[in-house]
Amino acid sequence: IAGITQAPTSQILAAGRRMTLRCTQDMRHNxxxxxxxxxxxxxxxxxxxxxxGTTGKGEVPDGYSVSRANTDDFPLTLASAVPSQTSVxxxxxxxxxxxxxxxxxxxxxxxx
Amino acid sequence: xxxxxxxxxxxxxxxxxxxxxxxxYTVSGLRGLxxxxxxxxxGPEFLFTLYSAGEEKEKERLKATLTKKESFLHIxxxxxxxxxxxxxxxxxxxxxLTFGKGTMLLVSP
Numbered sequence: 001i002a003g004i005t006q007a008p009t010s011q012i013l014a015a016g017r018r019m020t021l022r023c024t025q026d027m028r029h030n031x032x033x034x035x036x037x038x039x040x041x042x043x044x045x046x047x048x049x050x051x052x053g054t055t056g057k058g059e060v061p062d063g064y065s066v067s068r069a070n071t072d073d074f075p076l077t078l079a080s081a082v083p084s085q086t087s088v089x090x091x092x093x094x095x096x097x098x099x100x101x102x103x104x105x106x107x108x109x110x111x112x
Numbered sequence: 113x114x115x116x117x118x119x120x121x122x123x124x125x126x127x128x129x130x131x132x133x134x135x136x137y138t139v140s141g142l143r144g145l146x147x148x149x150x151x152x153x154x155g156p157e158f159l160f161t162l163y164s165a166g167e168e169k170e171k172e173r174l175k176a177t178l179t180k181k182e183s184f185l186h187i188x189x190x191x192x193x194x195x196x197x198x199x200x201x202x203x204x205x206x207x208x209l210t211f212g213k214g215t216m217l218l219v220s221p
Binding site for chain 1: 143144146148153154155156157158161199201203207208209211212213214
């Protein structure tokens with residue numbers, strides 16, 4: 001693989017269910033990010049990680065959690081999905097000091 | 113709090129009709145302004161980074177410029193394949209970016 005991969009590509013989920021969105025990068029970037037993109041609101045940062053073992057909250061973290069056990073993987077978990085979490089989710093990565101973020105193809109999530 | 117405002121929200125051009133997209137920003141200290149292109153159903157694709165007022169960067173028909181308050185993305189003689197949403201983002205010293213809502217560009221043949 002080259003770059004960032006995300007899985008699944010799309011998912012329909014019942015409200016109240018738990019869901020983990022997967023993100024893997026092979027560029028050995030230190031930093032990784034999760035965004036959601038909604039019509040009229042643009043890209044909003046959910047959580048980020050500057051390096052393996054550390055995470056931080058972005059603009060809209062409520063209802064989401066992340067972990068960073070290693071450099072390559074950065075999963076995003078919705079513990080109990082709600083309809084307002086219907087969105088397109090993008091994972092991104094960058095080298096520390098660069099801030100040029102490279103994005104994955106996205107996951108389209110629908111919560112019913 | 114960093115703020116980014118892009119205008120117009122949407123722009124329709126005829127092929128060959130040059131124009132500019134605007135990105136106005138408010139930050140405590142600019143550490144970089146970024147332009148991305150996003151095609152429907154895909155993730156944003158990095159175009160340019162600008163760091164200081166007066167800086168310019170070019171790529172094919174695109175040229176990005178930066179002042180202390182705004183950035184412009186100039187599109188010269190656009191082609192239909194330039195149709196996309198163009199996103200602007202700023203970094204003010206932390207590792208995160210603040211994005212504008214984007215300008216949707218449609219270039220008709």
